[in-house]
Amino acid sequence: xxxxxxxxxxxxxxxxxxxxxxxCDNRGTLFAQACTMxxxxxxxxxxxYAKRVxxxxxxxxxxxxxxxMPPDLNATATVVGRKLKAPWYYYMGLILLSIAxxxxxxxxxxxxxxxxx
Ligand SMILES: [Zn+2]
Numbered sequence: 196x197x198x199x200x201x202x203x204x205x206x207x208x209x210x211x212x213x214x215x216x217x218x219c220d221n222r223g224t225l226f227a228q229a230c231t232m233x234x235x236x237x238x239x240x241x242x243x244y245a246k247r248v249x250x251x252x253x254x255x256x257x258x259x260x261x262x263x264m265p266p267d268l269n270a271t272a273t274v275v276g277r278k279l280k281a282p283w284y285y286y287m288g289l290i291l292l293s294i295a296x297x298x299x300x301x302x303x304x305x306x307x308x309x310x311x312x
Pocket of ligand 1: 217218219224252256257
């Protein structure tokens with residue numbers, strides 16, 4: 196039985212300077228929060244396939260998706276969200292698969308050389 200599926204993890208927060216919250220109107224309380232969606236096999240991340248960016252107010256906790264944000268905040272959050280990238284270990288499944296295929300190829304080459312000589 197193979198256990199696989201998708202999960203979502205937070206990548207981090209980044210400040211959104213120059214914007215005020217649309218609900219509580221406080222300045223300097225807005226942050227961009229990026230989350231990545233990734234595919235996993237046995238809870239080992241194989242590859243990320245999507246990223247979602249939200250604006251979060253640290254004062255009133257209002258959270259907006261990119262589609263709910265005003266255009267100026269959307270543009271800033273998109274730029275800030277691009278800087279929050281998935282770390283290398285979110286590709287661990289692909290790395291392990293590549294190593295397994297490389298070892299298989301080396302084993303087959305060594306076996307072919309040994310059978311010739
Ligand atoms: Zn607020």
